[in-house]
Structure formats: structure tokens, C-alpha cells
Amino acid sequence: MNGSDFTHRVCEAYSKIENPRVNALVQSLIKHLHAYVQENSLTEKEWEFTWDFLARMAKFTHEERNEFLLAADVLGVSQLIEILNHHRPESEVGYALVGPFYRENAPFRARGAAIASDDTAGIRVKIYGKVIDDSTGKPIANAVLDTWQAATNGLYETQDPNQPDMNLRGKFKTDENGNYELVALMPTPYPVPTDGPVGELLKVAHRHPLRPAHIHFIVSASNYETLITQIFVSGDDIVKTDVVFTASDNMMGNFVKENDHYELQYDFQLTLGISTYPEAPIK
Numbered sequence: 001m002n003g004s005d006f007t008h009r010v011c012e013a014y015s016k017i018e019n020p021r022v023n024a025l026v027q028s029l030i031k032h033l034h035a036y037v038q039e040n041s042l043t044e045k046e047w048e049f050t051w052d053f054l055a056r057m058a059k060f061t062h063e064e065r066n067e068f069l070l071a072a073d074v075l076g077v078s079q080l081i082e083i084l085n086h087h088r089p090e091s092e093v094g095y096a097l098v099g100p101f102y103r104e105n106a107p108f109r110a111r112g113a114a115i116a117s118d119d120t121a122g123i124r125v126k127i128y129g130k131v132i133d134d135s136t137g138k139p140i141a142n143a144v145l146d147t148w149q150a151a152t153n154g155l156y157e158t159q160d161p162n163q164p165d166m167n168l169r170g171k172f173k174t175d176e177n178g179n180y181e182l183v184a185l186m187p188t189p190y191p192v193p194t195d196g197p198v199g200e201l202l203k204v205a206h207r208h209p210l211r212p213a214h215i216h217f218i219v220s221a222s223n224y225e226t227l228i229t230q231i232f233v234s235g236d237d238i239v240k241t242d243v244v245f246t247a248s249d250n251m252m253g254n255f256v257k258e259n260d261h262y263e264l265q266y267d268f269q270l271t272l273g274i275s276t277y278p279e280a281p282i283k
């Protein structure tokens with residue numbers, strides 16, 4: 001039996017999955033996995049390395065970390081899914097991967113409030129603007145902005161026992177004119193975790209592990225597609241080599257220095273559609 005007859009036989013064995021979409025995905029997965037093995041004439045040693053690598057990734061996966069999601073991020077898979085699922089004009093804010101540090105149930109904070117506790121180090125930035133309907137340009141009242149960012153030590157609150165619970169996370173609502181305002185920290189570049197197998201991959205590829213400085217946002221409103229995005233700092237060199245391939249021209253913020261703090265005006269455009277919410281990697 002040659003390789004392609006063999007692949008056919010395996011596909012046949014999985015051809016009775018009732019859900020047509022799941023059936024198609026499983027058939028395609030088998031074909032592509034077999035093609036990968038064939039194309040590269042995978043050796044037994046390489047196969048041993050593969051399943052051991054996956055087992056080691058599992059060891060680095062727990063409630064507050066998902067090494068598989070991180071692998072998908074650094075291989076560009078997560079951002080590719082965003083690109084394929086959201087076609088928008090270049091003039092609108094782009095979709096970004098949600099990333100491994102999103103945590104659900106961040107507290108609602110008052111308009112203009114800070115997401116950082118008072119004793120959190122870092123330069124403050126006032127971020128304000130509008131959430132608007134991208135077909136009419138009209139403001140959207142009661143849209144929710146769910147935001148999170150790392151501290152200046154590069155760590156999210158869940159990675160850092162010295163930060164209070166839910167530090168640098170918060171939800172804000174737009175007013176009747178679609179306006180929002182909040183205070184965040186000037187964002188800091190940080191490395192993705194490199195102590196696991198994904199770190200080994202980055203090292204052999206001579207890729208730096210840094211994410212350019214950014215602030216995460218999920219912007220939602222009823223009857224609109226939920227916008228998952230990140231704001232980067234215009235002029236930051238690391239955006240060209242973002243380890244997870246997310247930073248792009250339609251996510252740049254023009255941060256302006258004002259005495260002891262910065263200000264950023266930034267509008268988010270939403271498209272009519274079904275309002276959904278991403279699964280949080282951290283519960």
C-alpha cells in the first residue's frame with residue numbers, strides 16, 4: 001500500500017462523523033498531517049521528538065497559562081484567524097488576537113478612572129475617544145470597552161504576586177454620545193514566556209520573544225460584531241518584529257506627551273452583526 005492509499009483508508013475510517021463541519025475539519029486535518037509526514041519523510045526520531053515536545057507543552061499548560069495557545073500565537077495561526085474572519089477597510093481599527101492573558105470579569109470602572117492601582121509604577125496615559133457605527137458614523141451608546149495591559153515590569157497581574165487582583169484591567173461604558181475615557185499606563189514591551197517549549201522554538205529560530213508595547217481592548221455592543229484589538233505605540237521599532245505577528249498599521253496610537261503624562265485620542269469602529277465574546281484563557 002502506498003502513502004496516499006493509506007491516507008485514503010484513514011480518512012475513510014473517520015468519514016461517518018455526523019456534524020458535516022466537524023467531518024470536513026477532521027478529514028482535512030488527517031490529509032494535512034499525512035501530507036506533512038510524507039513531504040518531509042519524517043523519521044522515527046523526529047516523530048519521537050514531536051510527541052515529546054507536545055507532552056512538554058502540556059506540562060506548561062495550566063489555569064493561568066496555555067502553552068498551546070502561545071505556540072499558535074508565535075506561529076502566526078491566531079492572527080491569521082483574525083485576518084480571515086474580519087475584513088475591514090484599512091481606515092478602521094484592525095482585529096488582533098486575544099492573547100493568553102485575557103481574564104474575564106474585570107470590574108466596571110467609572111468614566112475617566114484609572115485601571116492601575118495608585119501605587120503602580122509607570123507614566124499615565126489618558127485614553128479617550130468614541131465608539132462608532134462604521135456604516136453610519138453614528139456614536140454607539142453603552143458600548144463596553146474591556147481593557148487590560150502589563151505593568152512596567154512586563155508582567156500581567158496574574159503573573160505577578162506583587163500586583164493587586166485585577167490590577168491593570170477594567171471595563172468602561174460609553175456615554176449617550178459614544179464617548180469613553182480612562183487612564184492606563186504607557187504600555188511597555190514584554191517577552192512572552194520563554195521557559196517552556198515555545199521558548200526553545202523562538203531560540204533556535206533566532207527570534208526575539210518581545211511583544212511591542214500595547215494595550216488590549218475588547219469593544220462590544222449589542223447588535224455589533226465584537227472588536228478584539230490592541231493599541232500599539234506609533235514609532236515603536238518592535239512593531240515590525242512582533243513575536244506574535246499582530247502589530248500592524250491599523251492598530252497604531254499617536255500618544256502625545258502632556259507635562260507629566262500622555263494623552264491618546266482613539267476611536268473604535270464597530271460593524272453591525274452578532275455580538276459574541278471570546279473565551280477567556282484565564283477564568
Ligand SMILES: [Fe+2]
Nearest residue numbers: 099101211216
Ligand atoms: Fe498583551
